[in-house]
Amino acid sequence: MVLGAYVGxxxxxxxxxxxxxxxxxxxxxxxxxxxxxxxxxxxxxEPFVLRSIVLTFGASLLIQxxxxxxxxxxxxxxxxxxxxxxxxxxxxxxARGRLLIAGAALAVLALLHLxxxxxxxxxxxxxxxxxxxxxxxxxxxxxxxxxxxxxxxxALAGATGPLFASIQYxxxxxxxxxxxxxxxxxxxxxxxxxxxxxxxxxxxxLAEGLAAWAGGAPWREVTSLGLLxxxxxxxxxxxxxxxxx
Amino acid sequence: xxxxxxxxxxxxxxxLLLTAGFAFHPGAADTATLRLGEINPLTGRFxxxxxxxxxxxxxxxxxxxxSGTLRVTLATRDDEARPDRAVAAAEELTxxxxxxxxxxxxxxxxxxxxxxxxxxxxxxxxxTASLDERLTQRGYRYFFRISHLRAYVDSMVGIVQEVFKxxxxxxxxxxxxxxxxxxxxxxxxxxxxxxxxxxFEMFTSxxxxxxxxxxxxxDSGAExxxxxxxxxxxxxxxxxxxxxxVNLKAFLGAFGMEFPEVVRDLGPSGQFxxxxxxxxxxxxxxxxxxxxRAFVDGYRxxxxxxxxxxxxxxxxxxRAILAAAERAASRGREVGPEDVRLGxxxxxxxxxxxxxxxxxxxxxxxxxxxxxQIQGSTRVVVYPPDRATGKPIYPMPPWDKR
Numbered sequence: 001m002v003l004g005a006y007v008g009x010x011x012x013x014x015x016x017x018x019x020x021x022x023x024x025x026x027x028x029x030x031x032x033x034x035x036x037x038x039x040x041x042x043x044x045x046e047p048f049v050l051r052s053i054v055l056t057f058g059a060s061l062l063i064q065x066x067x068x069x070x071x072x073x074x075x076x077x078x079x080x081x082x083x084x085x086x087x088x089x090x091x092x093x094x095a096r097g098r099l100l101i102a103g104a105a106l107a108v109l110a111l112l113h114l115x116x117x118x119x120x121x122x123x124x125x126x127x128x129x130x131x132x133x134x135x136x137x138x139x140x141x142x143x144x145x146x147x148x149x150x151x152x153x154x155a156l157a158g159a160t161g162p163l164f165a166s167i168q169y170x171x172x173x174x175x176x177x178x179x180x181x182x183x184x185x186x187x188x189x190x191x192x193x194x195x196x197x198x199x200x201x202x203x204x205x206l207a208e209g210l211a212a213w214a215g216g217a218p219w220r221e222v223t224s225l226g227l228l229x230x231x232x233x234x235x236x237x238x239x240x241x242x243x244x245x
Numbered sequence: 246x247x248x249x250x251x252x253x254x255x256x257x258x259x260x261l262l263l264t265a266g267f268a269f270h271p272g273a274a275d276t277a278t279l280r281l282g283e284i285n286p287l288t289g290r291f292x293x294x295x296x297x298x299x300x301x302x303x304x305x306x307x308x309x310x311x312s313g314t315l316r317v318t319l320a321t322r323d324d325e326a327r328p329d330r331a332v333a334a335a336e337e338l339t340x341x342x343x344x345x346x347x348x349x350x351x352x353x354x355x356x357x358x359x360x361x362x363x364x365x366x367x368x369x370x371x372x373t374a375s376l377d378e379r380l381t382q383r384g385y386r387y388f389f390r391i392s393h394l395r396a397y398v399d400s401m402v403g404i405v406q407e408v409f410k411x412x413x414x415x416x417x418x419x420x421x422x423x424x425x426x427x428x429x430x431x432x433x434x435x436x437x438x439x440x441x442x443x444x445f446e447m448f449t450s451x452x453x454x455x456x457x458x459x460x461x462x463x464d465s466g467a468e469x470x471x472x473x474x475x476x477x478x479x480x481x482x483x484x485x486x487x488x489x490x491v492n493l494k495a496f497l498g499a500f501g502m503e504f505p506e507v508v509r510d511l512g513p514s515g516q517f518x519x520x521x522x523x524x525x526x527x528x529x530x531x532x533x534x535x536x537x538r539a540f541v542d543g544y545r546x547x548x549x550x551x552x553x554x555x556x557x558x559x560x561x562x563x564r565a566i567l568a569a570a571e572r573a574a575s576r577g578r579e580v581g582p583e584d585v586r587l588g589x590x591x592x593x594x595x596x597x598x599x600x601x602x603x604x605x606x607x608x609x610x611x612x613x614x615x616x617x618q619i620q621g622s623t624r625v626v627v628y629p630p631d632r633a634t635g636k637p638i639y640p641m642p643p644w645d646k647r
Contacts, residue, residue, distance in 0.1 A: 096488070
């Protein structure tokens, strides 16, 4: 995502590209990087989840150092003209840029949803995710699906970069905060559920905002983590996740 | 099998001659050496600040080496803006590399742990950016710093009381020790002067959404917003102030408002914002004009850009140690930690930033902060009156008039 943010920032600063216009180009290097990591991940033994987390954490440190060498540690922000202007929406003031970002994110999610549910590739992907060996017996190439999933994940992260850089400053280490939020959201919404992620993101964002407005900034984290704990106590698989076990 | 001799006769002879040559080289014996250790956040969330400090230190060391009175070796370590890394770096520099002094540091969560190691190892440490009052109340003999909290409080509360004269002020502050203490001192002083502080909120630096806090500021009717936080938070906060159309009479930022990116990235939204600075090119303490010009020229030659104000803090921190070491250097030997400590205690140095003397607690006696306002593409010093280069534009025009 941070790599995509730097690409988007350069396109905006040097050529005046809007962050939304920059999304496809910003997706490209992140996608290539994700595909390049495939041989590394393929060599990871069991326990796969733990080892792959350690490996990707190490890789993220390397990427951070590389980004710092390439782009320096300066703060970068895409200050797109007019994006910091507010408009009234149902009686509330909302930044125009944030609305555009929300619209772009929803459009990408809708496309992803269509890809996963309406195409042969989407069905193959879900089949491999459910039963790898069964999918292989049905003629699906799991390794090929893995490659495309990695590319797709990298592209989505990269495309997010310019949007992120237009509301938050970017440094080589700027990805840590969003990664933690993504982990919390994945647990909150339910692993593997897109609708759960969307619903969870909206609920957590609203709860955090209201808590900070009513009680002050320290209540923001208390509220989101408190809600997460309550939800896990009530429903271990997250908001929309399947039944555990 | 043929076995290689560890040192052939001819090679040993050449080595001997070279060693003898160096030993009898005029000046080798009488040029004292100083091993200096630097710890700064060169990566991580304060990397831009650390890089600015580092360049200032680097310039001071290179100037000292070029002058020939002292041979300085600089060992630089990156603390990654993490206290545990800062401690590890301080341990390594003081015990393994045996440096005679430490310099650098940005924010007290990093400076504090480094100062603990320095005191334990009896190595003087000059912190380049530190505010926490507790650090100089511990009775430490090896801790010195070139900035202090009182200068920030005096300048920021001064302009609010004397120029803005509002009924109420909102204070938002980052959850670092220095920023929290600064905010508390500001509130005390403002309330003593019967100025209301209806919003007094701490937040974690680096958050992406200030909207709930800014809505509280708007709902409280505060006329002035003091933001005791860092450069990047100002960028995000000001853009959201505009989106919410929170029309304040003044926005006053504590740290990092002097970064050129504030003008570049905020564009019209950055106009008329107030901030603090210790020094700016062209804005110098009387009596330091020549030194200030020489610093700007030297920095431009070395790095090809205009020096950011924080680079001056790095430069002055290193210059203090080098000046302290120069006394011992006249005796022509390796300068040790005690030499530097004694030199720092009795230092009286004119630097491009200010006259530098440390009190018994290690605080810089003459440190001052100035208030600047962004007017067009420049920052104009508007307070205190004896250093002002222009008049403040107050109140700031509403957002729809910019």
